[in-house]
Amino acid sequence: MEQKVVLITGGSSGIGKSIGIFLKSKGFKVYGTTRSKIKYPDFDAFDLLELDVKKEETITAAILELIKREGRIDVLVNNAGIGITGPIEETPNAEIVKAFDTNFHGPIRMIKAVLPQMRIQKSGLVINITSIAGFMGLPYRGIYSATKGALELVTEAMRMEIKDFGVQMTNLAPGDFATNIASGRYHAPVIKDSPYEKPYRTTLDAINNDVDSGGNPMQVAHKVFAIINKANPKVHYKVGDFMQKFSLLLKNILPDKVYEKLLINHYKL
Template identity: 85%
Template structure:
């Protein structure tokens, strides 16, 4: 059987790297992307291309290079993303725009770049890595939740728009996993003269603890592999611990104010 070619954005570390290593071990031809190959001179886990999802010229160059080498692209995993925390009132507009540029506009740019080739092939799979946080407005993570929730909805629309091309598009929403996302996250500073000082400071600490104690990202890799092997993928997939996935069920069945109270209690607000 011919090997499938997989492209993973944000593949040099964290969840993306775990996905790439696992898929390579399963016989896939794997390409990951990074904004700067110079930062990873000894990277040998799989092929690495320089690409910034915020810059269309780098996307075009990377896709051209990939097709030159392999002649096709079977799977795109839109994994590149950034974290952002803070009271929305105190989060600078420029930082909100940056987060959406990476988490929302970036995956759309990538899908636009690969769809012509997938349409030509009459086959292809796009997996958008979103977040369980994208299903709810989390306090002090509202912008992150919104950017991931927006990608969930765009995926729903694009699935229907591309159904006649032999292309499948789906969402995979992870919960908290132990990655380096916190180190690259923008967080509004905890200001001593702010009305949000105490609740935001405590919530930020809780968020960091959740990430640090998160699960092994290999769980996400296993889920991606399972999706690739599924002939007709569902619209939405989730991966995370029981309580994270159970929280989504609660959101469906509980009155809004009751669910809001659960979140407030969880974050001790």
């Protein structure tokens, strides 16, 4: 059986690195991407390509290089993303645009870049890493929720558009996992005497505690491996602890205001 070629954006750390290490151990040919290879001179977990999902020229160059080396792309894992928190009223518009450019437009750019090759192959799989946060509007994480929710909906649409090409697409929504996302997240500053000062600070502390106590990102890697091995992947997958997944069930069955009250209580707002 021919070795499958997997491309993982944001593969130099966190969930992306865990996915790459696990898939390589299972016999896949793995390529990860990073915006700057010079920052990882000793990285040897798998091959890294320099690519910034916000810059089309770097995407084109990386995909051409990968096809030159391997002749094919079997799986794209759209994992690269950034966090953003803050009261929406106090979050700079430039930061909102940046978040959408990375978390939403970035995956779309990647999909557009690999589809021609996958269409030639008459096969391929795209796994979009979204978030459980993308299924609900979370206080002080509304922009992040919106970027991930938008990608979930685009995947629903694109699955139908590309079905005749032999190419499959799905979403995988993780809950909270112990990664370095908090260090790279944009935090709108807690402004003294702002009407949001106290509730935002409380929520920010809760968010950081959830990330710090999150699960092992290898759980996400195992789920990606399982999806790759499915003949007909579903539209949506979730991976996380019981309560995180249960919260989605509650959202589907509870009245909106009841669910909203649960979130208000959870974040002590």
